[in-house]
Amino acid sequence: MTELRYTADHEWVRLEGDSVVVGITDYAAQQLGDVVYVDLPEAGARVAAGATIGEIESTKSVGELFAPIDGTVAEVNQAVVDGPELVNAEPFGGGWLVRLSAHEVPELLSEAEYRAGLS
Amino acid sequence: MTASSTRDDGAPPPPTDDPFDAVPRRTALHAAHLAAGARMVDFAGWSMPVSYGSDLAEHHAVRQAAGLFDLSHMGLLRVRGPEAAAFLDAAVAGRMSALAERQSKYTMLLSAEGGILDDLVVTRLPADEGFAIVANAGNRDVVFSALRERAAGFAAVVRPAGERTAILAVQGPSSRAVLEALPGLAVEEGAPALGALRYYRTTAGVFEGVPVLIGRTGYTGEDGFELFLDDSAAPSLWAALLEAGRPHGLVPCGLAARDTLRLEAGMPLYGHELSLETTPAQAGLGRVVDETKERFVGKGAVTPPGARVLVGLAAEGRRAGRAGFPVLLTGGDGPGGDREAGVVTSGALSPSLGHPIAMALVEPALAEPGTALAIRIRDTLLPASVVTLPFYRKATR
Numbered sequence: 001m002t003e004l005r006y007t008a009d010h011e012w013v014r015l016e017g018d019s020v021v022v023g024i025t026d027y028a029a030q031q032l033g034d035v036v037y038v039d040l041p042e043a044g045a046r047v048a049a050g051a052t053i054g055e056i057e058s059t060k061s062v063g064e065l066f067a068p069i070d071g072t073v074a075e076v077n078q079a080v081v082d083g084p085e086l087v088n089a090e091p092f093g094g095g096w097l098v099r100l101s102a103h104e105v106p107e108l109l110s111e112a113e114y115r116a117g118l119s
Numbered sequence: 120m121t122a123s124s125t126r127d128d129g130a131p132p133p134p135t136d137d138p139f140d141a142v143p144r145r146t147a148l149h150a151a152h153l154a155a156g157a158r159m160v161d162f163a164g165w166s167m168p169v170s171y172g173s174d175l176a177e178h179h180a181v182r183q184a185a186g187l188f189d190l191s192h193m194g195l196l197r198v199r200g201p202e203a204a205a206f207l208d209a210a211v212a213g214r215m216s217a218l219a220e221r222q223s224k225y226t227m228l229l230s231a232e233g234g235i236l237d238d239l240v241v242t243r244l245p246a247d248e249g250f251a252i253v254a255n256a257g258n259r260d261v262v263f264s265a266l267r268e269r270a271a272g273f274a275a276v277v278r279p280a281g282e283r284t285a286i287l288a289v290q291g292p293s294s295r296a297v298l299e300a301l302p303g304l305a306v307e308e309g310a311p312a313l314g315a316l317r318y319y320r321t322t323a324g325v326f327e328g329v330p331v332l333i334g335r336t337g338y339t340g341e342d343g344f345e346l347f348l349d350d351s352a353a354p355s356l357w358a359a360l361l362e363a364g365r366p367h368g369l370v371p372c373g374l375a376a377r378d379t380l381r382l383e384a385g386m387p388l389y390g391h392e393l394s395l396e397t398t399p400a401q402a403g404l405g406r407v408v409d410e411t412k413e414r415f416v417g418k419g420a421v422t423p424p425g426a427r428v429l430v431g432l433a434a435e436g437r438r439a440g441r442a443g444f445p446v447l448l449t450g451g452d453g454p455g456g457d458r459e460a461g462v463v464t465s466g467a468l469s470p471s472l473g474h475p476i477a478m479a480l481v482e483p484a485l486a487e488p489g490t491a492l493a494i495r496i497r498d499t500l501l502p503a504s505v506v507t508l509p510f511y512r513k514a515t516r
Contacts, residue, residue, distance in 0.1 A: 030158060033375050034175040036468045037437040055497075057438065059174055059467050060375050084437075088173075 004092070006114035007068050012092060013108060016099075019074050023096040024056060024065070024087065027118055032058040035087040040065075040076040040098055047071055047100065054097065056087060068108065071100035146191035147285045147350035151357050155371050163256035165192035167374055174375035178470040181339055181380055182513075184368030185291035187360055188377060190345065191353070194259025195281025196266065199249035206273035207241065207250060209415050210266055212399065212408040215250065218243040221311070223319045223334055227399055227407055228254075228262055233420020234395040235402075237262050238387065240336060242321055245310075251280070251332070251347075255389045269416060285353030289360060289369070290343030290380075292513070297364040298344060303327050304359075313344075326356050338377065340384025341513050379467050382476065385431060385509030391442055391464040392429055392478055398422040401480065402429045403508070427461055427480035431510055432492065434503040439475040440466040440494035446479050447493045449500065460485055463494060469510060476510045477503065 004012045010028035014021045029035065037057040047053050047067040054065035076098050080086050087095040109117070143166040152159065157168035168189065170177060180186050198207060207215035213226035220243055228236040237258040242251045254262040259279070266277045289297055298304060298313055306312055307323040307330075316322050316335045324331040329352040337343035348356065361369065378388070387393050392402050399407050400422045410418065432440070440446075446461035461481030469476045477494065485492060490505040 033170055034173055036175075037439075039438075057468075059178075059379055059470065060169075062441070 004111060005108035006111060007066070007108055008114075008117060009066050009068075011066065011068050013068050019099050019101045020069060020071070021096050022065075022068055022098050022100060024063070024091055025114070026091045028063065029088050029091045029095070032056060032063055032087075033060050034058055035084040038080050038084050038087065038097070040081060041073050043073050043075060045073045047073060049106075056084075056097075065097060067100070069100065069102050069106060071102035073098055074101045075099040144192075146189055147353040148189045148191065148287075148357050151354055152189065152371075157371070157373060160374070162374060163192060165256060167192055168371070170373040170375045171371050174373065174379070175470050177370060177372040177376035178379050180368060180370045181291045181341055181372060181376065182471050183292070184370075185289055185293040185297050185364055186339075186372035186376065187357070187364065187369055188288040188290065188372050189357075190286040190288050191284070191350075192256040193281075193286055194254035194256055194262060195279070195284055195286075195347075196252040196254065196259075196263055197249060197278045197280040198252065198266070198270075198275055199247075199278075200273070200275035202274040203249045204243075206270050206275035208412055209273070210269040211239065211241070212415070212417060213241075214409045214412055215241050215243070218250075220245045221321045221323075223321060223336055225319075225407065227393075227404070228265055229399075229408070229415075229417030229420070230395060231416055231420070233398045233417045233422070235389070235393045235397055235399060236265060236395060238389055238393055240334075242332075242334065245323070253286075258389060281347075283350045284347055285350050285356075286345060286347050287353065287356060287360070288337060288343060288345045289364070290337045290339040290372075291341050291369075293364075293367040293369070294341070294343045297360065297367050297369050298333075300363040300367070301326075301359055302363070304331070304356075306333075316344075326359075327352055331356075338384075338386055339380040340386070340509060340511055341380075378465075379470055382465050382467055382478065383469050383471055383509065383511040385478070385511075387429070387478070388465060392480075397480070398426070400428075401426050425483065428483050428486050429464070429508075430461075430479055430481055430486050431506045431508040432463075432466075432477040432479050432494065432503040433506045433510065434475040434477075434494065434501050436475060436501065437468055438496055438499075438501060439468045440477045440479075440496055440501060440503070442466065445495045446481055446503075447495060447500065448485060449491075449493050449502075457493070457500075460492065466494075471511055475501070475503075478508070481505075 039055040152168040204216035223242040310323040321334040332347040444463040466477030493500040
């Protein structure tokens, strides 16, 4: 498994073959509080890097999910739609959000660069 | 995704280049919050705990057992003098002179036009100690200025208080059991026992030699108590409460849970349901205003006919309307068929009820329970019906 890359918008990205898996970081999940609702795009939707493609809602607030890269939505995580608390429990594991088909991951942040940006 | 924050690891703030840089104030319990894993946020100029890990777990703990809150950011004022009661009658909406010793009352500070400057809890203290006032953290200065101005001509003095006062709240069905299990907390001779303390009454306690004012008051819709004591004893009381409360299921609770609890209980929040642009009558709280008083600021103010009124809205699903979202009447004859008829003042997915709830100001003709409305949430319309408040009532035991 390749290492994770990050965006300044608190998302992680993992390259798996010709697709990338996207989720939000532990920091973002903590900032939101308990997640109660997740709104994800339709499979097959074309997305542009930087576009809002979904929402993650907690008791207190709503966070927007941005597409980290250009691509097409290959799959959304139904387990998170059914059980939003997965985002808090396993932000990097079972709480993944969408899989986008793409052939490469452009320059994103390393973990060190992402964490440095948090302070 | 977007995420905002104030990082707070307990270290003293670094020196700043900007001499006007404001640093949030810390309560006496700041270190305790960090030690308990709280995520802190800047609230009304104070560093306060939002949650200690799970705001939903904290909410459920208050409904089922007990929760411990730090409310030390609230604004405290003291009124003293031979005409303190008459002054307060003329200054606030309710009749404070009718309070018995140790009794508390919810009231409001009104403008001359009848708009709400803040909502308050006023307590008449025993003997000649005058009155204590609790105001919202963000309104303390406004309240103090207005009261000081209104005291002119009365033999009464208003002072800011609480520079060194901590406020802790224990809320939930087990709150009384928790306080009674606390070694080191005793009630003063001649003051009401905790078990005999009625709702909105106070008693005088002592904890480790330090006086504690204890009120049977709260903002959660559950039984509960609020405790006022000197900062110096607050960390010790906090720790002792957590210790004594553990077998009862007591957990520390932050601002996120406080907000979902009070929303379920239909309790208004200044800046949302209450504002300078609303009258108490619009919020369903006309009874707070005693028009039989001979004079007071806001006397005779009229709520404009057709002014929006506060209602509860309930919806299905998991997506909540939030403050500021429009409330629509759908399917009418106008262009597109939908008409804006109100605004959400507070909303959330109710943890205890499991569906979205909201309070909203809507046109009075639409305030009847059962009326079908909709909340615009970004680009979708969520159907919602008017329901009576509160959404949640505590079980009677």
